[in-house]
Every structure is written in C-alpha cells, then in structure tokens.
Amino acid sequence: MIPIEHTDPVNARILAISEDKIRGFVRDPFQEISRLSGVELPVVLERIHAMLEAGTIRRVRQTLVATNLAEGALVAWKVPAEKLDAAFDFMFREDPFSGHVVLRSTDAKISGAAYKLWTTVKVPAGESLREHCDTLLRLTGAESYRLMPAKGIFALGVGHVRRKTLEPGDKSEALAQMLKVETVTLTGEEWDVLVELKRELALEEIREPVWASRAEAAGVTLDRFFEIAESLNARKVIGRFSTFLEHVKPSQGGVRVTRFNGLFHWAVPAGREIEAGSEIGRHEVLTHCYWREGGPEFNDVNIMAVAHGTDKDRLLEHKAAIDRHLEAIGMPVSYTNVFWGGRSEIKPSEISPHAYRDWHAAHGVPA
Numbered sequence: 001m002i003p004i005e006h007t008d009p010v011n012a013r014i015l016a017i018s019e020d021k022i023r024g025f026v027r028d029p030f031q032e033i034s035r036l037s038g039v040e041l042p043v044v045l046e047r048i049h050a051m052l053e054a055g056t057i058r059r060v061r062q063t064l065v066a067t068n069l070a071e072g073a074l075v076a077w078k079v080p081a082e083k084l085d086a087a088f089d090f091m092f093r094e095d096p097f098s099g100h101v102v103l104r105s106t107d108a109k110i111s112g113a114a115y116k117l118w119t120t121v122k123v124p125a126g127e128s129l130r131e132h133c134d135t136l137l138r139l140t141g142a143e144s145y146r147l148m149p150a151k152g153i154f155a156l157g158v159g160h161v162r163r164k165t166l167e168p169g170d171k172s173e174a175l176a177q178m179l180k181v182e183t184v185t186l187t188g189e190e191w192d193v194l195v196e197l198k199r200e201l202a203l204e205e206i207r208e209p210v211w212a213s214r215a216e217a218a219g220v221t222l223d224r225f226f227e228i229a230e231s232l233n234a235r236k237v238i239g240r241f242s243t244f245l246e247h248v249k250p251s252q253g254g255v256r257v258t259r260f261n262g263l264f265h266w267a268v269p270a271g272r273e274i275e276a277g278s279e280i281g282r283h284e285v286l287t288h289c290y291w292r293e294g295g296p297e298f299n300d301v302n303i304m305a306v307a308h309g310t311d312k313d314r315l316l317e318h319k320a321a322i323d324r325h326l327e328a329i330g331m332p333v334s335y336t337n338v339f340w341g342g343r344s345e346i347k348p349s350e351i352s353p354h355a356y357r358d359w360h361a362a363h364g365v366p367a
C-alpha cells in the first residue's frame with residue numbers, strides 16, 4: 001500500500017515543497033518538487049498520484065494571480081438565517097465565479113457580526129463585480145453585501161504541512177513586499193494558453209512532461225506554450241504550481257490537516273496600510289494577507305489575514321505574537337478581531353469572459 005496521509009514522512013517532505021514553494025511557471029514542476037524535496041522523481045509522482053486519488057490532495061494545478069486578470073473582492077453577505085444554508089450551496093454549486101465560500105462567526109459586538117456568509121468573487125476584466133453580486137443577491141435572497149476588493153497583497157500561499165512546526169512570532173527577516181493589484185490585458189492566444197495552463201491536472205497527467213498535451217489543447221506548439229507562459233509569468237499573472245491539500249474535511253483515514261481557520265482583522269491609521277501590511281505579512285503562519293477596506297460595518301478594518309491550524313488556542317497565540325510585534329514597532333491599532341471559519345468549500349474561480357456571458361444569460365441577466 002502506498003501511504004496517502006499527509007503525516008507520512010516522505011509525503012510530508014514532498015508536500016512541504018509542493019504546496020506553495022513552486023512559484024511562478026516551471027517547465028518541469030514535478031522535477032523541481034523532486035529537486036527541492038530530495039525525493040526521487042518516480043516516488044514524487046507515485047505519492048502525489050496516490051494522494052490525489054485518495055482525496056488527501058484535492059487538486060493539482062497551476063494557479064494564477066487572478067486579481068491581475070479579473071475584478072475581484074472578498075464579499076461579506078448578510079443573509080436571513082433561514083436562507084443561509086441554501087445561499088451557501090448556491091454560491092458553491094451554482095456560481096462559477098465564487099471561489100472560497102465560508103460561514104464565519106465572531107463574538108465581537110459589531111454590526112459586521114450579522115454578515116455570516118463570506119465568499120471570494122471574481123468577474124472578467126471589463127465586467128461589473130457589483131452587477132454580478134446584485135444578481136447573486138437576487139438569486140439567493142440575501143439582504144445586503146459588502147465588497148472588499150484587495151488594494152494590495154502581502155502574503156499568498158498555503159503550506160499547511162510546513163506551517164505546523166512554526167512558533168508564534170516566526171517571521172521572515174525581510175518585510176513582506178506588497179503586490180499591487182493591476183489588471184493585465186491578454187490576447188486571444190494568451191487566453192487560450194492560460195485556460196489550459198490553469199485547468200487542474202487529471203490523475204493521468206501526474207507525470208513528466210506535464211505541458212505537452214496542454215499545448216496541443218491550446219492549439220500551439222510546446223515552445224510557443226512555454227514562451228507565452230513565461231511571458232505571463234513575467235507580467236505577474238502566474239501564481240504557483242501547487243498540490244492543494246484537502247484541509248477542510250478529514251482524509252479517508254480520518255486525519256485532518258487543519259481544524260480551525262481565523263480571519264484576522266486590524267484597523268491601522270489611514271496612510272500606513274502598506275507599512276502595517278508589510279510587517280503583518282512577514283509572519284510565516286499567515287497563508288493570506290491583504291489590504292482591504294472593511295468599512296463602518298467592520299470598524300474600518302483595513303488589513304486582513306488568514307491563518308489555519310489544528311488548535312484554536314495556538315492560532316490565538318500566533319495572532320497575539322503579531323499584535324505584540326505591531327505594538328513593539330509603534331504601529332497604532334484602533335481595532336482588531338477574529339472571524340472564525342465554520343462550514344467551508346473551496347473551488348477555483350472561473351475568469352473566462354465567455355463563461356461569464358453565458359452564465360448571466362442563463363440567469364436572465366444580459367451581459
């Protein structure tokens with residue numbers, strides 16, 4: 001039997017690299033995982049194939065920096081209690097433009113506590129994010145929503161296996177550099193390559209070479225595929241090649257990767273968002289860190305970050321370490337809070353202009 005749990009020592013070595021260390025576009029990604037992990041290529045391929053087949057890994061794919069390809073935002077939804085589960089199901093199953101779909105709660109006495117459904121939403125460049133959310137509002141029976149587009153990105157990764165060994169306060173020596181959100185315009189040929197590049201790998205595609213069949217599907221030579229992919233990478237459109245662990249549900253053997261996820265909020269003085277985000281985003285425990293404006297419903301929070309773990313108190317220790325660091329460097333914080341994740345589903349957001357127009361037409365909204 002090939003071990004399929006993320007806790008197996010060889011699997012852990014592979015996953016510590018394959019989750020979020022293969023950044024940008026790589027011509028031979030599995031060979032790079034092998035090189036960095038020190039595990040021979042045949043074993044890397046065998047183990048990733050087995051974990052994907054068993055559901056320990058939920059998908060393997062080349063990710064994109066979709067904020068530079070589509071208009072997107074974190075969206076908090078206020079939904080009547082009796083419609084909450086149905087709205088969750090609709091966002092997850094019926095809306096291809098919603099990615100993360102999470103029910104969140106907080107003990108803080110703020111108006112934002114009424115916003116229990118949180119999603120990420122993206123629409124193709126040139127389309128209206130607000131129009132799409134208005135359509136979702138109508139279709140789900142939600143009462144209202146708050147759009148929180150990213151103004152800057154300080155951390156974006158996963159690495160759940162690697163982060164299990166971190167101590168509160170562990171951070172990089174250098175400040176986190178903010179990635180600006182800037183829309184990139186693509187040609188038709190570039191879209192053809194991008195669509196094939198981002199499509200998740202089937203079991204039979206866990207092999208080297210990876211990209212030959214995708215180049216054929218895109219209608220270009222392999223050399224042209226590489227040329228376009230590397231050009232997109234240089235324009236900061238490509239994210240990472242990643243094996244995504246199933247971190248919400250237990251594995252076949254009942255083993256969980258994480259049990260809790262916290263959405264951390266900080267309100268720092270206007271004009272100091274980049275400074276604060278660079279300090280917060282350097283903390284290794286964070287999988288995501290953004291400059292987003294929460295507005296009055298969320299006490300004007302402007303820095304948001306996410307951390308995952310198996311122990312809630314340990315996650316709070318990590319947050320406390322970040323809070324102490326902000327205090328030590330003299331960064332004023334007028335408000336901070338944690339929204340805890342409950343039921344959640346994750347899927348890649350569709351960003352194809354053709355898919356967007358077809359979906360809106362099917363739901364009675366000319367696009």
